[in-house]
Amino acid sequence: MWKTTLIAVALTCALTACDDPADEVPTATVEEPTEAEPDEPTEAASDEAAEADSDEAPQPPGALVIDTSASTFEFVGSKVTGSETGHFGQWSGWFDLQQPVEQSTVSIEIQMATVTTERDRLTQHLRSDDFFDVPNHPTARFVTSRFAPAPEGSGDATHLVTGALTLRGQTQTITFPATIAVTDEAVTARAEFSIDRNRWGVSYRGMEDDLIRDQVVIRFDVRASRDSG
Numbered sequence: 001m002w003k004t005t006l007i008a009v010a011l012t013c014a015l016t017a018c019d020d021p022a023d024e025v026p027t028a029t030v031e032e033p034t035e036a037e038p039d040e041p042t043e044a045a046s047d048e049a050a051e052a053d054s055d056e057a058p059q060p061p062g063a064l065v066i067d068t069s070a071s072t073f074e075f076v077g078s079k080v081t082g083s084e085t086g087h088f089g090q091w092s093g094w095f096d097l098q099q100p101v102e103q104s105t106v107s108i109e110i111q112m113a114t115v116t117t118e119r120d121r122l123t124q125h126l127r128s129d130d131f132f133d134v135p136n137h138p139t140a141r142f143v144t145s146r147f148a149p150a151p152e153g154s155g156d157a158t159h160l161v162t163g164a165l166t167l168r169g170q171t172q173t174i175t176f177p178a179t180i181a182v183t184d185e186a187v188t189a190r191a192e193f194s195i196d197r198n199r200w201g202v203s204y205r206g207m208e209d210d211l212i213r214d215q216v217v218i219r220f221d222v223r224a225s226r227d228s229g
Contacts (some may be wrong), residue, residue: 021076021083022194022215028176030199032125057107057143064224066093066108071222073110077197078213079206084122091116095187095224101180102147104179106163106189108222130204132207133168141166150177161191167200186226192219 059065068091075086095106112134117123125136144163151160157177164171178191194215197203206212 020213020215021078021217022213025192025194025217025219026177027215028174028193028195028218030196031173031175034201057141059107060096060105063094063096064112064226066095066224068092071220073108073220073222074218076183076219079210081210084117084119086115086117086126088112089116093139095223097182097187097191101182102149102159104147106142106144106161108142112138112140131202135167137167139166140168145173147180161189165195165200168202170200172199184226186223188221188223190219190221192217194218 062218071090073088076083077086078084087112090111091109093106096105098104098109112132113127115123115126115132115134117126126132129136132140142163142165144161146162148160148162150157154160154177157179159178159180160175162173162175162179165174174195175191176191178189180189181187194217196214197216198214204212
């Protein structure tokens, strides 16, 4: 029986687009924690996770507000048999623009209950404990800690962005290439990279004959007008 299933999956891949979207983008690096994590979460760890979900970085005076109507923020997950794109209906953020740009700060907060896909059943599943566990972790957040000039060979990326990504109550520090532009009218930033979802406790594997890939593509193209501060 299992041989028949594997043959069927192989034939599906031969006839459909089964490429891994994460293969086409750089992988974000994740800084290892300085101390070993416990095998099981403690009560204190649970409290810290709750605080991570609720503590929003204060917006500095004069920060430029991201125009979400002129911006995009989405993710792409995939299985052997195909991929799905997810969007968020409610999210917000700001640029605290400084000179030089490397001293700036960016903060983005996402309301996870507003995640949507083209399939309602998948949308509801993403909100469950198998994935984002929205009832217990209603927000996700990314706050930058540093910018550095992108090294040679980074394509059109201008900077390497490092920051704390909090998802499902867990925070990891990631670094990825991004293209940042500052004009008299606006500040824009765009990036496309992948992360290993397991690092944030999103470890649902899917069906044995159609496993969900670990790498998820994150992509954004955001804009903040200079007159929005």
